[in-house]
Amino acid sequence: MPELPEVETVLRGLEPVMIGQRFLTVKPRRMTLRFPLPDDFAGRLEGATVSHLTRRAKYLQVSLSTGWVLVMHLGMSGRFLVRIGTGECGHTLGGYIYDTGANEKHDHVVFVMSGGHQVVYNDPRRFGFMLLIKDSDLATHALFRNLGVEPLGNCLTADYLAASALRRRSNLKSFLMDQRIVAGLGNIYVCEALHQAGLSPNRSVSCLIRSSGGPTRRAEQLVAAIRHVLTAAIDVGGSTLRDYRHPDGESGGFQDCFQVYNREGQACVRIPCRGRVKRVIQSGRSTFYCGGCQR
DNA sequence: ACTGTACCCTGTAGGC
DNA sequence: TGCCTACAGGGTACAG
Numbered sequence: 116m117p118e119l120p121e122v123e124t125v126l127r128g129l130e131p132v133m134i135g136q137r138f139l140t141v142k143p144r145r146m147t148l149r150f151p152l153p154d155d156f157a158g159r160l161e162g163a164t165v166s167h168l169t170r171r172a173k174y175l176q177v178s179l180s181t182g183w184v185l186v187m188h189l190g191m192s193g194r195f196l197v198r199i200g201t202g203e204c205g206h207t208l209g210g211y212i213y214d215t216g217a218n219e220k221h222d223h224v225v226f227v228m229s230g231g232h233q234v235v236y237n238d239p240r241r242f243g244f245m246l247l248i249k250d251s252d253l254a255t256h257a258l259f260r261n262l263g264v265e266p267l268g269n270c271l272t273a274d275y276l277a278a279s280a281l282r283r284r285s286n287l288k289s290f291l292m293d294q295r296i297v298a299g300l301g302n303i304y305v306c307e308a309l310h311q312a313g314l315s316p317n318r319s320v321s322c323l324i325r326s327s328g329g330p331t332r333r334a335e336q337l338v339a340a341i342r343h344v345l346t347a348a349i350d351v352g353g354s355t356l357r358d359y360r361h362p363d364g365e366s367g368g369f370q371d372c373f374q375v376y377n378r379e380g381q382a383c384v385r386i387p388c389r390g391r392v393k394r395v396i397q398s399g400r401s402t403f404y405c406g407g408c409q410r
Numbered sequence: 411a412c413t414g415t416a417c418c419c420t421g422t423a424g425g426c
Numbered sequence: 427t428g429c430c431t432a433c434a435g436g437g438t439a440c441a442g
Contacts, residue, residue: 191435240420
């Protein structure tokens with residue numbers, strides 16, 4: 116579900132209700148999501164104060180006063196909802212203040228914050244998970260150790276893409292989906308970035324490398340396209356498909372900007388391209404692209 | 411070492 | 427209406 120722009124939007128929605136606040140009560144309504152919740156999950160969070168929130172790839176990291184970090188991943192269908200709560204006794208004062216359409220049956224974890232909000236984790240498919248990792252172990256933890264560069268950071272360059280492509284023989288789609296290369300891209304934004312760059316998802320990654328070993332113009336275009344697509348998506352609060360919502364219940368807007376994703380059979384929007392959007396399966400996932408302008 | 415497949419789980423859309 | 431299949435934003439354990 117959530118790719119980088121959606122996780123970034125969730126982060127921004129949670130910051131105002133979590134930063135500087137204590138966990139008063141933590142109520143796991145189910146002990147296992149994708150993995151079991153950490154031992155004594157509630158006990159280790161209750162009383163701790165949130166110092167700050169960060170995002171790495173598609174992970175949310177909530178840093179605590181205790182030196183631990185609550186690491187959360189939303190999987191395919193995870194979402195956070197914010198309710199106005201009473202705090203100490205955990206009774207809901209106003210119920211859902213926003214009509215989000217969420218099914219309460221899938222509210223798996225409730226964080227009651229000292230500021231008077233309840234942060235509810237809802238996840239029908241339960242592919243999401245939560246972990247507690249020591250701050251000092253974060254960088255070397257198996258989840259983060261092998262992650263590639265942040266696509267919106269300074270490390271994503273045409274040189275980096277070309278160098279990463281040297282050791283590989285896959286196509287561009289699989290290459291960009293690989294979190295060890297670029298961390299945070301998913302199916303939607305890879306499809307959109309490749310369309311923006313005018314590159315076919317079937318093309319070999321070797322097209323990024325010059326014979327001298329340096330980056331090609333295609334590599335430059337790809338970097339610019341990734342940045343552009345992600346930035347535009349974050350600006351409108353990510354994409355809302357099916358059940359994804361912001362913590363405040365609002366929908367994202369980027370689904371209205373899709374050029375190829377979910378548009379199989381429709382006309383390419385690029386002018387003067389007259390191609391139609393195709394859907395193919397690559398590595399078991401749908402790829403949408405225009406056979407006309409993506410070469 | 412790399413690449414593709416099956417799988418975790420639930421909900422929804424579309425065909426009949 | 428119901429039943430069936432295919433498919434969904436992710437990541438991992440395997441087999442080849």
